[in-house]
Amino acid sequence: MTPQPRTLDHPDRSEIRLEDVLHALSDPVRLQVVCFLAAGGESSCSAIDLAVSKSTTTHHFRVLREAGVIRQVYRGTAKMSSLRHEDLDALFPGLLDTVVTAYDAQRARLS
Amino acid sequence: MTPQPRTLDHPDRSEIRLEDVLHALSDPVRLQVVCFLAAGGESSCSAIDLAVSKSTTTHHFRVLREAGVIRQVYRGTAKMSSLRHEDLDALFPGLLDTVVTAYDAQRARLS
DNA sequence: GCCATACTACGACAGCTATCGTACAAGGGT
């Protein structure tokens, strides 16, 4: 009987650290998630087809959230995720777009 | 009796991966190194005052080199390091400048 | 009330990482 059991901790904008964001972005699975969200806006965790188990997916989303890269809210049984584009751009102008563009380009280059 | 004992392995431009670069940049010590090199050009390993031991410094420079972020050459007893700005810009346009600017801004913000 | 869907929690585990100290090697100057 927890009063608000479905609330998720997000770092405040002022608590977001570049090194944590870069670390969160340094994994191929998480880069794929970020690129997906950049292209498609808000999505549920299961909307992205990742090559890892559900537990691992949960783990990667948590890493992204705790680094301040994404925001997650519960909507029914689903958990919707979206990029914190505005916060990231205010702190690190251009970083997110640069990384997304670079990863898309790398995938195109390697395919 | 190694013929060329003082040669260092660098990844070819085509072998550089975004996730490895981001991982290399996700450590405060290495970010400090990269910002220093971005501001000052080529430097020896010992020209930067880092808060870690010499062994650890060697480790961090190797991580940066193996990810393709810096190039290192021996010059006498010194080992000079410089950013692979051209390679990185060709692969991931704007990334390096964005990260350097962001880290400098973060340090200013937190000081 | 019951079940399906969507996600989480926990424990496990192999592998990597940052850190250090000590001992060593290469090059340059005297």
Place this chain on the structure above:
DNA sequence: ACCCTTGTACGATAGCTGTCGTAGTATGGC
């Protein structure tokens, strides 16, 4: 030849990371 400076190699260690499976919780529909 000797030493100083500069950086490397190696081993150790504590902690983090990515991965999984299994078991569990919350929500919504029937």
